[in-house]
Amino acid sequence: MPVALFVPCYIDQFYPDVAVATLELLERLGLDVVFPEAQTCCGQPMANTGCVSETAPVARRMVEIFADYDAVICPSGSCTAMIRHHYAEYFTEDSAQYQKVASRTFELCEYLHDVLQLTRLNVTFPHRVSLHQSCHGLRELRLGGSSESMTPRVDKVREILKLVEGIEWCIPQRSDECCGFGGTFAVNEPDVSAAMGRDRITDHLATGSHVMASADMSCLMHLQGLIRREDHPITVMHVAQILVGRPVVRPASHANPPAPHSNPSETIR
Amino acid sequence: MKLPIVDHPTAARPFVTNPKRSQWHDKALWFVRSKRDKQAGGVSEWEHLRELASKIKTHTVANLADYLVQFEQAATRLGATVHWAADAAEHNEIVLKILKRHETLRIVKSKSMLTEECHLNHFLENNGIEVVDTDLGERIVQLRDETPSHIVLPAIHIKKEEVGETFHQHLGTDEGASDPKYLTEAARQHLRNKFLMGEVGITGVNFGIAETGGLVVCTNEGNADLGVSLPKVHIACMGIEKLIPRFQDLSVFTRLLARSATGQPITTYTSHFHGPRDPDSELHIILVDNGRTRLRGNAEFRDSLNCIRCGACMNTCPVYRRSGGHSYHATVPGPIGSVLSPTRDAKSYKSLPYACSLCGSCTDVCPVKIPLHHQLLAWRKELVGRGLLPVSKRVSMRLASMLFQRPRLFAIAGKCGRTALRVLPHWMTHNRLNTWTIARELPNPPRESFREWYGRNRNED
Numbered sequence: 001m002p003v004a005l006f007v008p009c010y011i012d013q014f015y016p017d018v019a020v021a022t023l024e025l026l027e028r029l030g031l032d033v034v035f036p037e038a039q040t041c042c043g044q045p046m047a048n049t050g051c052v053s054e055t056a057p058v059a060r061r062m063v064e065i066f067a068d069y070d071a072v073i074c075p076s077g078s079c080t081a082m083i084r085h086h087y088a089e090y091f092t093e094d095s096a097q098y099q100k101v102a103s104r105t106f107e108l109c110e111y112l113h114d115v116l117q118l119t120r121l122n123v124t125f126p127h128r129v130s131l132h133q134s135c136h137g138l139r140e141l142r143l144g145g146s147s148e149s150m151t152p153r154v155d156k157v158r159e160i161l162k163l164v165e166g167i168e169w170c171i172p173q174r175s176d177e178c179c180g181f182g183g184t185f186a187v188n189e190p191d192v193s194a195a196m197g198r199d200r201i202t203d204h205l206a207t208g209s210h211v212m213a214s215a216d217m218s219c220l221m222h223l224q225g226l227i228r229r230e231d232h233p234i235t236v237m238h239v240a241q242i243l244v245g246r247p248v249v250r251p252a253s254h255a256n257p258p259a260p261h262s263n264p265s266e267t268i269r
Numbered sequence: 270m271k272l273p274i275v276d277h278p279t280a281a282r283p284f285v286t287n288p289k290r291s292q293w294h295d296k297a298l299w300f301v302r303s304k305r306d307k308q309a310g311g312v313s314e315w316e317h318l319r320e321l322a323s324k325i326k327t328h329t330v331a332n333l334a335d336y337l338v339q340f341e342q343a344a345t346r347l348g349a350t351v352h353w354a355a356d357a358a359e360h361n362e363i364v365l366k367i368l369k370r371h372e373t374l375r376i377v378k379s380k381s382m383l384t385e386e387c388h389l390n391h392f393l394e395n396n397g398i399e400v401v402d403t404d405l406g407e408r409i410v411q412l413r414d415e416t417p418s419h420i421v422l423p424a425i426h427i428k429k430e431e432v433g434e435t436f437h438q439h440l441g442t443d444e445g446a447s448d449p450k451y452l453t454e455a456a457r458q459h460l461r462n463k464f465l466m467g468e469v470g471i472t473g474v475n476f477g478i479a480e481t482g483g484l485v486v487c488t489n490e491g492n493a494d495l496g497v498s499l500p501k502v503h504i505a506c507m508g509i510e511k512l513i514p515r516f517q518d519l520s521v522f523t524r525l526l527a528r529s530a531t532g533q534p535i536t537t538y539t540s541h542f543h544g545p546r547d548p549d550s551e552l553h554i555i556l557v558d559n560g561r562t563r564l565r566g567n568a569e570f571r572d573s574l575n576c577i578r579c580g581a582c583m584n585t586c587p588v589y590r591r592s593g594g595h596s597y598h599a600t601v602p603g604p605i606g607s608v609l610s611p612t613r614d615a616k617s618y619k620s621l622p623y624a625c626s627l628c629g630s631c632t633d634v635c636p637v638k639i640p641l642h643h644q645l646l647a648w649r650k651e652l653v654g655r656g657l658l659p660v661s662k663r664v665s666m667r668l669a670s671m672l673f674q675r676p677r678l679f680a681i682a683g684k685c686g687r688t689a690l691r692v693l694p695h696w697m698t699h700n701r702l703n704t705w706t707i708a709r710e711l712p713n714p715p716r717e718s719f720r721e722w723y724g725r726n727r728n729e730d
């Protein structure tokens with residue numbers, strides 16, 4: 001029975017390599033992975049705006065599309081949390097399809113850690129890395145302990161990354177403060193959102209990190225937007241890309257836009 | 270009273286776009302939050318205490334009527350006079366009546382968010398009574414004719430140099446002085462005189478104990494004790510949600526309150542008042558509803574009545590720390606304020622539930638486990654349901670929903686969008702009409718979406 005790959009809409013459109021890396025990783029681990037092409041988005045932008053009636057049809061079709069798989073794997077904590085914790089109101093309690101999808105949808109690292117119980121990975125990533133914890137991964141999915149909570153929890157994203165050889169860890173001072181993306185928040189509150197993002201970047205830069213890694217590309221999209229605008233010497237990468245050993249690619253800053261039709265490829269070190 | 274509509278992003282702009290001020294404010298509050306973490310971490314049963322506190326409060330609110338009656342009877346037995354106020358106006362009238370009966374012209378008041386909520390100061394001043402806030406932070410705010418920007422640290426938005434200026438103006442301290450020790454001493458001398466002249470003392474209440482009819486007030490400056498020890502009359506203003514059932518429940522809350530609020534194991538003073546202190550004195554307790562019963566009737570937001578006003582959700586909120594308390598235009602700012610304010614006036618405060626990135630830090634920090642960020646999300650649904658979302662936003666969400674229900678159209682729209690981003694000049698895609706790009710770049714659009722790549726590389730048929 002194949003597992004399904006759920007690729008969040010913005011990853012599909014803007015960060016296809018994150019999805020390719022996820023797919024390659026799962027295939028390397030021997031899984032039979034299918035990408036159901038009718039999928040689009042989990043509905044979070046509408047749900048987080050409060051638009052219930054706009055979310056409902058999107059949620060229902062997502063569940064239908066993924067109902068036949070043993071597991072649904074998603075390289076985003078936020079979108080996984082949406083399906084697992086915020087779909088209930090769009091289904092009747094006894095909907096077997098919904099129950100199944102909600103309980104069988106996993107964030108990528110969570111799947112590797114809890115289901116596959118991965119203990120080895122033949123990958124090297126010889127770089128200075130700092131981890132940006134996504135709020136929804138942490139406080140909705142509990143992929144690790146949040147700094148507010150005194151309940152000890154295993155940090156699943158870091159545990160999985162620890163299987164990669166060569167990482168030199170850099171630890172920011174504020175271990176899990178929000179980056180300020182927050183979906184539509186980023187455009188509703190542009191000033192506060194940007195201020196929050198800048199503070200995260202400053203914190204990560206101060207550690208000497210070269211690569212800011214996260215299991216949520218949406219946070220990184222926002223942070224990368226600031227990094228490129230302000231031309232900071234740090235690169236963002238999704239955890240999946242590190243787990244398959246992708247090289248570190250520094251996208252061109254706003255000041256030095258890429259030559260048309262060429263792939264930006266300035267590699268650090 | 271019709272309130273103006275608060276637009277949080279606009280109200281926050283002057284503060285957040287002043288990096289010096291907003292970063293300083295952020296660091297000051299983060300320091301408090303870190304102290305809280307250390308203290309909470311030192312109590313091995315911390316999470317158990319939170320759970321217990323949440324259950325006690327939920328139980329109390331569920332049985333509020335019974336506990337209120339029990340409290341009134343017990344307090345009366347102790348010799349206190351219990352008053353009931355349906356709203357702010359009634360509360361203020363009751364206070365004024367007591368003051369008039371005693372022919373009082375001066376009162377000293379320790380910190381009370383309830384009297385802020387009722388705008389008691391202005392009401393009394395308009396009636397010719399001098400009100401002196403004796404909490405240092407509140408006094409600073411009062412002298413500057415401002416409102417508190419935080420419920421525990423009312424003057425957290427004011428720098429010590431600015432305090433120096435205010436004190437120079439009002440208390441005659443040296444010009445340019447900003448040494449906190451010097452300024453505090455000056456305030457102490459100034460307040461001491463006021464304490465001596467105060468004829469009636471007003472305090473807030475942290476906990477009312479139904480079983481005993483006693484009150485508990487927590488302060489760090491001892492100003493509540495001092496304020497009610499000299500005068501013969503003590504008026505305690507208390508929201509009806511401040512009750513706890515039994516004396517033995519108190520320790521659960523005192524252990525949580527100061528640790529959550531300021532990262533102290535306990536407040537310097539935890540003052541218990543059980544009836545008037547002697548036969549010549551009076552203790553008046555005013556039980557204030559002011560919308561609380563209505564909130565209690567609302568299953569979605571009822572939990573917000575459990576709040577013990579520790580302020581931890583403000584200290585931890587990344588939006589609050591960077592936008593300052595005044596940007597909420599409400600007595601209670603921050604996450605809990607953004608839940609409470611729309612319950613008073615949804616239209617005026619409709620932007621507050623959106624002043625939140627849904628990071629969930631407040632929910633994890635709250636000592637009584639109010640699911641704050643889920644309540645803010647619930648508010649958004651409520652606002653949309655009441656037709657209070659701007660039309661432009663509603664339309665864009667409708668369009669998005671349509672698109673997401675049509676994968677082919679979604680793929681085509683995505684391709685068009687990415688192509689446009691690639692071929693259009695930078696200034697056309699990055700300008701002030703596009704809010705995303707005011708501070709940030711858009712992602713470099715790839716030539717191929719994942720689904721296109723997948724179609725080429727994995728679909729054999």
Ligand code: SF4
Binds near residue numbers: 529579581634636638
């Ligand atoms: S909501 Fe919770 S954290 Fe916020 S002030 Fe109330 S008790 Fe404290």
